Amino acid sequence: MTTAPTQPEPNPLVEGLERLPVHPTSLVIFGATGDLAKRKLLPALYNLAHEGALPERFALVGNARSEMSDEEFREMAMESVREFSRRAPREKVLEKLFSDVRYVSGSFDDDVVYGGIRDALSEFDEIAGLTLNRCFYLSTAPMFFPVIIDALGRNTLAREAGAEVRVIIEKPFGRSLAEARELNARVLSVFQEQQVFRIDHYLGKETVQNVLALRFANNMFEPLWNRNYIDNVQITAAEDIGIGTRAGYYDTAGALRDLVQNHMLQLLSLLCMEPPVAFEADPVRDEKVKVLRAIRAPTAEEVPGMAVRAQYGPGNVAGQDVPAYLDEQGVPEGSTTETYAALRLEVHNWRWAGVPIYLRTGKRLARKVTEIAVTLKPVPHMAFQSETSMDIKPNVLVLTVQPNEGVSLSIGAKIPGTRMAIRPVNMEFLYGTAFLSESPEAYERLIIDAMRGDATLFTRNDEVEAQWNIIDPVIQAWSHIPGPLPQYPSGSQGPPEADQLLLDDDRWRMI
Ligand code: BG6
Numbered sequence: 001m002t003t004a005p006t007q008p009e010p011n012p013l014v015e016g017l018e019r020l021p022v023h024p025t026s027l028v029i030f031g032a033t034g035d036l037a038k039r040k041l042l043p044a045l046y047n048l049a050h051e052g053a054l055p056e057r058f059a060l061v062g063n064a065r066s067e068m069s070d071e072e073f074r075e076m077a078m079e080s081v082r083e084f085s086r087r088a089p090r091e092k093v094l095e096k097l098f099s100d101v102r103y104v105s106g107s108f109d110d111d112v113v114y115g116g117i118r119d120a121l122s123e124f125d126e127i128a129g130l131t132l133n134r135c136f137y138l139s140t141a142p143m144f145f146p147v148i149i150d151a152l153g154r155n156t157l158a159r160e161a162g163a164e165v166r167v168i169i170e171k172p173f174g175r176s177l178a179e180a181r182e183l184n185a186r187v188l189s190v191f192q193e194q195q196v197f198r199i200d201h202y203l204g205k206e207t208v209q210n211v212l213a214l215r216f217a218n219n220m221f222e223p224l225w226n227r228n229y230i231d232n233v234q235i236t237a238a239e240d241i242g243i244g245t246r247a248g249y250y251d252t253a254g255a256l257r258d259l260v261q262n263h264m265l266q267l268l269s270l271l272c273m274e275p276p277v278a279f280e281a282d283p284v285r286d287e288k289v290k291v292l293r294a295i296r297a298p299t300a301e302e303v304p305g306m307a308v309r310a311q312y313g314p315g316n317v318a319g320q321d322v323p324a325y326l327d328e329q330g331v332p333e334g335s336t337t338e339t340y341a342a343l344r345l346e347v348h349n350w351r352w353a354g355v356p357i358y359l360r361t362g363k364r365l366a367r368k369v370t371e372i373a374v375t376l377k378p379v380p381h382m383a384f385q386s387e388t389s390m391d392i393k394p395n396v397l398v399l400t401v402q403p404n405e406g407v408s409l410s411i412g413a414k415i416p417g418t419r420m421a422i423r424p425v426n427m428e429f430l431y432g433t434a435f436l437s438e439s440p441e442a443y444e445r446l447i448i449d450a451m452r453g454d455a456t457l458f459t460r461n462d463e464v465e466a467q468w469n470i471i472d473p474v475i476q477a478w479s480h481i482p483g484p485l486p487q488y489p490s491g492s493q494g495p496p497e498a499d500q501l502l503l504d505d506d507r508w509r510m511i
Pocket of ligand 1: 370
């Protein structure tokens with residue numbers, strides 16, 4: 001058990017939300033020796049401790065199948081922070097944070113494990129002289145989610161007199177609508193919805209939350225934010241990395257399940273939702289669900305006209321030759337798993353009807369960039385001479401989620417000189433220069449929000465199902481079309497087939 005390990009380091013330009021008190025909490029991580037825990041969760045805990053944002057009394061219990069002592073777990077946790085933390089750790093803070101951790105080894109269906117967890121939790125309560133809140137973090141392979149949920153219920157760990165019990169569930173939440181429904185039913189037979197925190201780490205990103213700030217804290221956008229002024233929307237989540245060592249997971253998922261069903265549909269709902277009455281869990285999620293429900297699920301016949309898939313072939317990324325997806329280690333021969341997916345969707349409501357919303361994501365594309373580009377309609381009449389105003393383009397508002405986080409707006413401006421010549425220029429806001437601070441990692445915000453019991457940035461059960469409702473028919477239709485899939489060279493802009501989705505004279509933006 002640790003007490004608040006550091007003095008907060010105030011930055012006047014960063015809002016002090018994280019310094020609101022959080023009730024004393026014990027965090028139990030299932031899968032505590034896995035990749036996610038090492039790379040993201042443990043470093044996030046360190047950075048929260050560094051900021052003084054953890055609750056005054058905070059305790060950590062790790063569980064995984066491998067045998068390990070408390071001391072070895074502690075060493076592993078400290079090593080993970082040293083390797084993956086966004087800031088170099090201060091050894092004093094690090095030692096204090098992990099000074100008294102517990103590790104319970106054993107498999108996720110073994111009741112003995114849950115007995116061990118209960119003992120550790122009681123011990124921490126005793127030391128603190130009060131019942132700490134419990135937060136169970138399921139950071140395991142998805143097939144264990146129902147196993148752990150059932151075991152928590154069976155071992156009466158889902159309720160605790162005098163304390164709040166919460167469960168954080170990683171993605172993917174099911175592999176289909178049917179599986180998501182089944183998992184929701186299992187989870188909600190043990191926990192109440194307000195105890196459940198389904199992670200979509202994109203919602204923890206500063207720039208994703210800024211979509212709401214931009215739209216709802218500024219009056220200038222609202223009058224334009226509709227079908228009368230917006231010509232099309234493009235949401236891109238491009239990555240230059242391949243699948244690395246994740247073939248086992250990735251080949252059963254593919255780009256559509258891995259990124260579109262969750263992260264990209266979240267970006268779309270934030271961009272298209274109506275203003276919520278309050279920035280609170282239910283009002284925000286009510287509005288997002290309405291958007292998702294306004295996207296009609298395509299029929300099997302409609303799928304080829306609105307969705308394109310492809311796989312990366314060999315190529316060159318950042319000066320390095322890289323293999324094709326089919327030659328990556330662990331990918332089954334002849335796999336038809338897509339590493340690229342593009343969709344054209346439409347939100348059928350008064351605000352958005354008729355506006356194409358293009359989504360695309362892929363591994364091994366030219367560079368990593370996540371952005372939302374909103375292209376406005378062209379001016380109705382161009383009064384300037386055509387030869388000097390050739391370059392005038394419709395305004396584009398680009399919200400860059402990563403890297404170079406910020407917002408830019410392209411506008412037509414007069415080129416200095418004696419002629420009335422016009423060209424597009426960018427008005428830009430960059431996070432790095434405007435706030436002079438490094439943004440916290442998404443997991444820092446999400447872990448602390450879950451401990452606080454604030455579910456605004458988590459996905460509700462009906463929202464997850466509405467997301468699957470859009471994606472399921474595409475997955476179904478694709479499963480009936482035999483391979484091989486179209487290939488795109490690694491390091492490229494993606495497959496030319498994606499152009500077929502574009503309406504009128506719309507163009508994909510350069511990645
Ligand atoms: C994860 C996907 O959810 O998001 C990964 O499983 C992907 O395949 C990652 O690489 C991208 O996240 P970020 O934060 O790097 O954009």
